[in-house]
Amino acid sequence: MILDQELSITFINQWLDNAFIHPYPLQDKKLLEVFPELADQRIHQCIQQALEQGLPSILSPGLNQAPLPLCHKCNCIHDNGEQSVFAQMIRIQPMEQNDQRYCMLEIQDVSTMMRREKLLNEQAEKLNRMALTDELTGIANRRHFNGLLEKAVNQTIQQNQPMSLIFFDIDFFKPFNDNLGHQAGDQCLARITRQLSSELESSGFHLARYGGEEFCIIMPDTEPEQASRMAECYRNHVEQLSISHPASKISDVVTASFGVAGFRAGQTDTFTGLILKADNALYRAKTSGRNRVVLSGKT
Ligand SMILES: Nc1nc2c(ncn2[C@@H]2O[C@H](COP(=O)(O)OP(=O)(O)OP(=O)(O)O)[C@@H](O)[C@H]2O)c(=O)[nH]1
Incomplete structure (x- = not known):
């Protein structure tokens, strides 16, 4: 024209x-x-x-x-x-x-x-979401967890805040699978994560699947003592789901053990150190009877 x-x-x-x-x-x-x-x-x-x-x-x-x-x-x-x-x-x-x-x-x-560009963008977004999401439970997967934890640690350092990390693991899950079948095991994991993700939805905390039946919660701007009290609530809520567990040696229902660790700006350990501390606390929760919360550094 x-x-x-x-x-x-x-x-x-x-x-x-x-x-x-x-x-x-x-x-x-x-x-x-x-x-x-x-x-x-x-x-x-x-x-x-x-x-x-x-x-x-x-x-x-x-x-x-x-x-x-x-x-x-x-x-x-x-x-x-x-x-x-x-x-x-x-x-x-x-x-x-x-x-x-x-x-x-x-x-x-x-x-x-x-x-075409819109379609390609939508597909790229979908692939990106899939790459960061655990297929069974729909929560963040290990890859996403790594990114979220690194971000939370950096924010803690920059803003001079505390932060906490919870690791938790279902008790006697192998016998659960052996007794009730792998599909029932899948449903159990999905139910527990659904319950906890709805509790954490507006809290600013991130629930992720670390691997197998081990999960974690990243809690920015949270003192470890407070995280430990919240872990006690989550432990209680898992128990209150009353998922029958005929093969558990400690309860009639599915229970979980929790390990909690904290991180502060100025601390020398890296985020791998934080994971190790939370994992060790979880190990202590397991070896001291299961269905309990252990805070790292506390006897
Ligand atoms: N159904 C199901 N089982 C899983 C999944 N991921 C891991 N598991 C099972 O979880 C079980 C974990 O067993 P262990 O590590 O021996 O732990 P546990 O039996 O829970 O014992 P404690 O943790 O010591 O209480 C294994 O049998 C895995 O096959 C999953 O996605 N679905």
């Missing part, structure tokens, strides 16, 4: 004329009289820049998907009667002829490209 100094359409090709949402041909019409809504829009400013200063520009669909009212006539009318404009890339080019300056608008329909 070519516009003169008065913004009259001195040339428009058939494809574009058909695509404009407008009932009659646009040749020789004034752009702003037919489409007054374009006045002072970015496209209008760029056209003026081309005509007055000879400056070219490109309007990409990133900022404004559809500067002009253009549609695919065959399928643009929705059930609600609205017409959908297609995504455009517009190159605005000044040109000179017989000492007169004109402006050429080269318009490309990029709707297919945009749809």
